[in-house]
Amino acid sequence: MKSIRGEKNAASGSAGTPIDLNDRNFSAELMKQNIMVVDFWAPWCGPCQMVHPIIEELAREYAGKVTFGRLNVDDNQATSAAFRVRSIPTILIFKNGKVADGVIGAVPKKMLESKIKSVMSAQ
Structure with missing residues (x-):
């Protein structure tokens, strides 16, 4: 499986690293997680490239709490x-396998983090 930058992502799925998802593994990975943030992207999408560092940073910061x-x-x-x-x-x-919130477009880290915290604190 290739990562965004094209190199092999040996740490895929390890704590603090986003998982490379696909049609085959999506449901299984989703069911394993209490809270999961999924970035739907494409290589040609400029705003997607702006979001990738934010996702990577949040993955490190929330390692062990959010996938x-x-x-x-x-x-x-x-x-x-x-x-x-x-x-x-x-x-x-x-x-718990269901969409709880989301955003469309490149948004600031604070906005995404606020939504994640809200989902984490919801019963």
């Missing part, structure tokens, strides 16, 4: 369609 993943919408159209992703970047926050 982060990335799904390339061009290569994984079934999952993208299932969640009605029409614009990218779309970031969905799942809790």
Whole structure:
């Protein structure tokens, strides 16, 4: 599996590293997690590239509490369609396998972090 930058992502799924998601592993990975933040992106999307460092930083900061993943919408159209992703970047926050919140577009780290904290604190 390739990471965004093209090199092999040996740490995929380890604490503090976003998981490379695809149509085959999405459901299984989602069901393993209490809270999961998924970045729906594409390589040609400029705003998506702006979001990647934010996702990586948050993945490190929330390691052990929240799992982060990335799904390339061009290569994984079934999952993208299932969640009605029409614009990218779309970031969905799942809790117990269900969409709890999300944002469309490149947003500041503080806004995304606020949404994550809100989902974490919700019963």
